[in-house]
Amino acid sequence: SNWQEGYPIYECNSLCTCDASCKNKVLQQGLLVKLELFRTDNKGWAVRATEPIPQGTFVCEYVGEVVKDDETMRNAESESKSGCSYLLDIASHIDRERVKTLGTTAYMIDATRYGNVSRFINHSCSPNLSVRLVLVESKDCQLAHVGLFATQDIVVGEELSFDYRWKLQSGDGCPCHCGAQNCRGRVY
Numbered sequence: 467s468n469w470q471e472g473y474p475i476y477e478c479n480s481l482c483t484c485d486a487s488c489k490n491k492v493l494q495q496g497l498l499v500k501l502e503l504f505r506t507d508n509k510g511w512a513v514r515a516t517e518p519i520p521q522g523t524f525v526c527e528y529v530g531e532v533v534k535d536d537e538t539m540r541n542a543e544s545e546s547k548s549g550c551s552y553l554l555d556i557a558s559h560i561d562r563e564r565v566k567t568l569g570t571t572a573y574m575i576d577a578t579r580y581g582n583v584s585r586f587i588n589h590s591c592s593p594n595l596s597v598r599l600v601l602v603e604s605k606d607c608q609l610a611h612v613g614l615f616a617t618q619d620i621v622v623g624e625e626l627s628f629d630y631r632w633k634l635q636s637g638d639g640c641p642c643h644c645g646a647q648n649c650r651g652r653v654y
């Protein structure tokens with residue numbers, strides 16, 4: 467199903483004979499769900515639903531600059547000043563055990579300078595969105611889109627979240643305020 471992490475999704479593209487009504491063009495339709503930004507007490511900005519979102523629904527694409535690791539590090543330094551990071555590591559959202567056919571994914575998506583509403587979605591250890599690679603124009607995972615899908619029915623006013631899967635850093639890192647019972651305590 468759409469919300470199971472680990473496997474890529476293959477969408478129809480311009481080489482197919484289908485038209486815009488094709489059911490296998492989901493991410494390509496763009497943002498269709500109504501969302502709202504709001505300010506939290508301890509996590510900065512956040513995103514919530516302003517209409518019910520059924521399980522399996524495509525919510526939004528994670529958009530940003532596609533960067534290699536060296537640029538990533540440079541950006542990370544400036545981010546540490548603001549306390550926010552907007553990086554999504556494509557590789558950490560692929561289940562390598564089950565999907566052995568995928569090539570390497572050396573890139574990250576950095577929404578520090580360019581992005582959409584997805585850059586304001588916070589981390590949760592018990593999230594209601596899953597992160598999926600979506601292949602549209604190419605089967606090359608380096609060119610994959612990243613789609614966020616509802617893993618459960620989401621009610622109006624509920625905060626959206628996904629598991630960042632950031633590696634834990636030595637030192638203090640960033641305490642996690644997701645509030646989940648199984649919270650691992652830190653975002654990174």
Ligand SMILES: C[S@@+](CC[C@H](N)C(=O)[O-])C[C@H]1O[C@@H](n2cnc3c(N)ncnc32)[C@H](O)[C@@H]1O
Binds near residue numbers: 509510551589653
């Ligand atoms: C992609 S941004 C999310 C939007 C961010 N809250 C803002 O105001 O721009 C990621 C940053 O949000 C904060 N954040 C996200 N999830 C968090 C959580 N569960 N607990 C604490 N801080 C969180 C951290 O500062 C993290 O570096």
